[in-house]
Amino acid sequence: MGGDHAPDIVVAGAARARRQHLEVEYLIFGDEAKIGPLLEQHRDLKSAAKIRHTDEIVRPDDKPSTILRKGRRTSMRMAIDAVANGEAAAVVSAGNTGALMAMSLFSLRPLPGIDRPAIASFFPTINGSTCMLDLGANVDSDAHNLVQFAVMGALFVRTVHGIQKPRTALLNVGVEDVKGRDEIKQAAAILRSGNLALEYIGFAEGDDIAEGVADVIVTDGFTGNVALKTAEGVSKLYTTFLKGAFASTPLSKLGYVIARRAMKRVRKRVDPRRYNGAVFLGLNGIAVKSHGGTDEVGFANAVNNAIDMARRGFVDSIIMELERLSEEGVEEQEAAVS
Amino acid sequence: MGGDHAPDIVVAGAARARRQHLEVEYLIFGDEAKIGPLLEQHRDLKSAAKIRHTDEIVRPDDKPSTILRKGRRTSMRMAIDAVANGEAAAVVSAGNTGALMAMSLFSLRPLPGIDRPAIASFFPTINGSTCMLDLGANVDSDAHNLVQFAVMGALFVRTVHGIQKPRTALLNVGVEDVKGRDEIKQAAAILRSGNLALEYIGFAEGDDIAEGVADVIVTDGFTGNVALKTAEGVSKLYTTFLKGAFASTPLSKLGYVIARRAMKRVRKRVDPRRYNGAVFLGLNGIAVKSHGGTDEVGFANAVNNAIDMARRGFVDSIIMELERLSEEGVEEQEAAVS
Secondary structure (H helix, E strand, O other): OOOOOOOHHHHHHHHHHHHHOOOOOEEEEEOHHHHHHHHHHOHHHHOOEEEEEOOEOOOOOOOHHHHHHHOOOEHHHHHHHHHHOOOOOEEEEOOOHHHHHHHHHHHHOEOOOOOOOEEEEEEEEOOEEEEEEOOOOOOOOOHHHHHHHHHHHHHHHHHHHOOOOOEEEEEOOOOOOOOOOHHHHHHHHHHHHOOOOOEEEEEEOHHHHHHOOOOEEEOOHHHHHHHHHHHHHHHHHHHHHHHHHHOOOHHHHHHHHHOHHHHHHHHHHHOHHHHOOEEEEOEOOEEEEOOOOOOHHHHHHHHHHHHHHHHOOHHHHHHHHHHHHHHOOHHHHHHHHO | OOOOOOOHHHHHHHHHHHHHOOOOOEEEEEOHHHHHHHHHHOHHHHOOEEEEEOOEOOOOOOOHHHHHHHOOOEHHHHHHHHHHOOOOOEEEEOOOHHHHHHHHHHHHOEOOOOOOOEEEEEEEEOOEEEEEEOOOOOOOOOHHHHHHHHHHHHHHHHHHHOOOOOEEEEEOOOOOOOOOOHHHHHHHHHHHHOOOOOEEEEEEOHHHHHHOOOOEEEOOHHHHHHHHHHHHHHHHHHHHHHHHHHOOOHHHHHHHHHHHHHHHHHHHHHOHHHHOOEEEEOEOOEEEEOOOOOOHHHHHHHHHHHHHHHHOOHHHHHHHHHHHHHHOOHHHHHHHHO
């Protein structure tokens, strides 16, 4: 029931994802009177879906702390609980991010050894895509948190893109060792010395994100959130300017018609729907957050992300990796540095 | 002598700025053997310029602390000192940012009441431009610093754009009061209660920068630097994708030729050269930092920024504003909040 166009795009998105993954079954939580008729329009999904009715929903302006106490019968919480009790392999929501994070953290629990879960998502780059985290689960992060984000981000990229040792960088205001905040320098020291399943390539600056210098870019949730939204803003600025320019004269309109296939390719490469579906890393279960303003194509992508992670056993992989790290004494190395 | 293409673009840029401001005179610091021949190519500038020779330069990888001790005879330091001793009205450099900041701070001194100077620059937005600061003078900022940035940024916009009460926002990870770091919430409380020469409009998110919701966006230097460079990276991504798309087929090339005037208009609106020239706010003198990779058009813009600020008596205005604030007891209000 979450997001700007729910439940319509949620049902339509699930139906679209279903066409790519015929074996997947769906539990849809929310208002049966609204969801039922939508399922009638998507008969193929209907045969693989069950509706779990509830009247209560999380609203965009609900505070995470309040909803955590009072929201046990909301569609969002019931969907998360279905993952917690093993009924579902993953939860996908386009609703209130803070509420989804708070309830997922409460109900799914953080993985052993993880102090703070993080939100991760892919960005388009010149030559592909890069995973960035944390995008806003936390407003502050210490060196220890940043190292955990690096490990989780790298494992996520390995799981979904098959890159064995993802190139991992710490986001900073310069690439020289002396630059930046203390916690970043400390995290760098740990990442350099640790025997991790990633290739630590040093500091990256803001422009390196789109440049594609790294497979994983690690930062605190405040900076990551601002960077993500700044990028979205600039992207929208370009789209608006280009639309305006092409529509400005008969000649420019003609130029657009002639070059439209090329323009479509550009739009496709930067289409936010392709990158929709931020994942919560560090929880004992899979939770994926769709952009609230997306459409069925974007929502289907978020569902596909969830399916991908569930299929490849992401949670088990990350548990194993964290165990290996704690056995190898990365924590002692951290203690030595700090 | 600073930047990727110095002294060529510096001399050419000054010559270009000179054509718009015939009454301005120039002191050019650096290697006479290189600068002299360039001035021969720009005779109009030559008649208004003096070369101050020095062999020493600041290198891109020089550390601010080292250069502060040992760089007294560098072209950068001598140019800053010319402002400090009243010989010049402003200094413009395309060199090492950290060195320029450190030496400007030492030689020009911060203004009374300013704890930390900040770097400010304009960004293109849907409907014009917005001033953002701090872009990297500091890596951390407390509530007090953020409020000073707001006051200085608003006064800067008022001085150069004539907006009496610039709409001023604090960059945050959400627009609700409860969102973000403590120092931001405290700064918000002060900005709401203060009788300042600005209109405080609340929190802004990353995408609000390009949206143009505010005339001034205030943030700490770490976040500001990442946001600025992320925006540059996304901008480059679009430029690269568009170039590639238009060049991909004979048809798309034709489309480009037909629509090229419209495309040029887009390029012009986002042209980084138009926004070149970041200003150091909070110093007892005017210092402007040009992007190191810019060309003569961009450098001329940075020079024009410096001329603009000097002409409009920016330093005197900011001193008066800070005095007014301290008389009105904004500091007591701050104390009450923290």
